[in-house]
Amino acid sequence: MKKLIQKIFGLRKDVGINFYLADFFHRKLLRQNADTKWAVHYTSTIIFPDRITKGINVYPGDSPGNYIEATNGISIGDYSNIGPNAGILSANHNLIDNTKYDTAPPIKIGKFCWIGMNAVILPGVELGDFTIVGAGAVVSKSFTDGYCVLGGTPAQIINYLDKDACEQFSKTKYGN
Secondary structure: OHHHHHHHHOOOOOOOHHHHHHHHHHHHHOOOOOOOOOOOOOOOEEEOHHHEEEOOOOOOOOOOOOEEEOOOOEEEOOOOEEOOOOEEEOOOEOOOOOOOEOOOOOEEEOOOOEEOOOOEEOOOOEEOOOEEEOOOOEEOOOEOOOOEEEEOOOOEEEEEOOHHHHHHHHHHHHOO
16 A cells, blocks of 8 residues: 555655655645755755756755755756755855855756765856765865765865776666
8 A cells, every 4th residue: 555655646665754744744834945846854945946957866955954056057867865964056146246146057966976964066066977975075166077986175086986887786776
């Protein structure tokens, strides 16, 4: 019966029913993150969710404390995850008039990326497939080649991933 309900309503198998009840209460009744079309943790904030393009099995804001601001747009590839308290900021305030935002290219996050706890991704950043952003890292420049682990402030490559192993994983597990 549980599987049937999950299939009918498109519920994720990895999240308990309490998550959906809290989401319903906060999004539908209290109107917090009301414009998002996916379940969001009640402690997360999504600004301009209509400017977020998300891939398969991607739920921006489902972790506690996320702050995702998509003024200039955000694209997140299939099977990417965002850890607790992560911030993704697609726009900076204008240096002279802080009531305005500066235009920047959209943020692009590839497939199979992990954004660690308390990590921050700044405007215009592009991350290639299989990029892992370590906890607390601040990503201020692009790493388009992917297949790497980023850490530090500002973020830099601290390790490389085996591209063949990553590709094999995605084919075996997800058929990509």
